[in-house]
Amino acid sequence: MGRGGSRRRSGRVWLCVAAAALALAGVLALTLRLTVGRRRSEADFQATFTGRCEQFSGGSRRHDCPKIWSAFEQAYVGRQPCNVSMEAYDALIAAAPAEAQCNSMIFWSKTMDMVHALTEKRDCYMSVEETLLGFVLNGLRWCGKRSSSETFTTGCPEWFECVNNPVRSFWSRVSADFAEQACGDVTVMLNGSIATPFSPERSKVRTCISDTNVTCEYCLLRSQITVHDADSTL
Structure with a gap:
């Protein structure tokens, strides 16, 4: 036993x-x-960043994409994701400032789809998403973590979760640079009706945008868009 x-x-x-x-x-x-x-995920994010940068830099436009990526990383890598200020992107803006196109720059608020429909089909206007940095980072999400050298694409704060999150601070900074570069007349597309934001006229405006026989100004009038000069309060 x-x-x-x-x-x-x-x-x-x-x-x-x-x-x-x-x-x-x-x-x-x-x-x-x-x-x-x-x-x-980090490698995919960097590949997307670099690929878009190189795509934007085609033809006569040449940019140092690796240098721009390095400046971009410096803004948020190793930092808490809610502690990235607008100023953290100063080096990135210096590496790839917005290129002004006088009399064609358009600003928008809560009218993203309409603005992009306009700028994609017509070359009359240029939004911040048509700048190098806006084009490269449009639709992407990123953040860093304290004491980490990595870029994260998940677990990052939402837009309204904290003011100084990496994505929100980037768009605030690049928009400020876009505004500083504005010259001549600028255009602003705003939500004309809180109750029904452009719904009654949306289809008419899309048809207008697609019709190259009419002017951009006519399309703007059809959508009740207000045109301001550079000295107006936006």
């Missing part, structure tokens, strides 16, 4: 050891998978 009991105890010990080893292996595999996934 003594020898049999000892064998049973030994068997249970080995079972416990094997179970612990399997659990540890599972934890290590999960950690490795998460690490690899995060690094792949």
